[in-house]
Amino acid sequence: MALLGVNGTTNELWLAVVSEDGDVLDAQLRIVPAPDSPLATQIRTALDEAERLISTNGITVVTILEPETGRFQPSYFQSVVRISLESAVVLAADRAGIPSVRRSRKWVRSALGLPKIGALSGHAGDIVDAHPPHWKGKRDLAALAALAERLS
Numbered sequence: 001m002a003l004l005g006v007n008g009t010t011n012e013l014w015l016a017v018v019s020e021d022g023d024v025l026d027a028q029l030r031i032v033p034a035p036d037s038p039l040a041t042q043i044r045t046a047l048d049e050a051e052r053l054i055s056t057n058g059i060t061v062v063t064i065l066e067p068e069t070g071r072f073q074p075s076y077f078q079s080v081v082r083i084s085l086e087s088a089v090v091l092a093a094d095r096a097g098i099p100s101v102r103r104s105r106k107w108v109r110s111a112l113g114l115p116k117i118g119a120l121s122g123h124a125g126d127i128v129d130a131h132p133p134h135w136k137g138k139r140d141l142a143a144l145a146a147l148a149e150r151l152s
Contacts, residue, residue, distance in 0.1 A: 002057050005146030006064045006089055007138060008082040010074075011035045013046065013089065014134060016143035017057050022150060024131045024143050028053050031085065039084060046085045050092035062093040062100040065108065065145040068120075103145055111148035120144065 001020040017027035031049045033042035064086050093100035105120050114123045124140035
């Protein structure tokens with residue numbers, strides 16, 4: 001059993017595979033379709049990569065971390081690629097017959113017993129050791145999402 005945590009940014013998905021024992025495993029770090037390609041091509045790329053990742057790593061659940069909520073709210077055009085790529089991962093999980101869930105940062109904090117103040121990424125070191133590259137503010141958040149789901 002392994003869990004896949006996903007943290008999306010504007011045009012890429014940062015990933016962390018977590019074992020049932022809570023260890024972050026060496027696996028694919030991110031899904032980054034070519035940003036200048038048509039959206040349909042980016043979605044197809046994300047779907048193919050997610051299906052391969054799920055199959056290769058024996059993923060049993062996918063947890064997608066919802067974006068930060070606060071004063072800044074991205075526009076539709078700033079969010080469309082992220083949402084599309086996340087949806088491709090949801091479809092890959094469905095095709096593999098495994099559940100996928102979206103979790104808020106508030107839910108992740110609560111599940112892991114983290115403080116309500118400060119950036120979520122700032123608390124990652126309290127829960128899990130760093131696994132570079134692309135850790136802080138990227139894969140660390142994906143790992144926290146997977147670790148929180150493991151406890152639910």
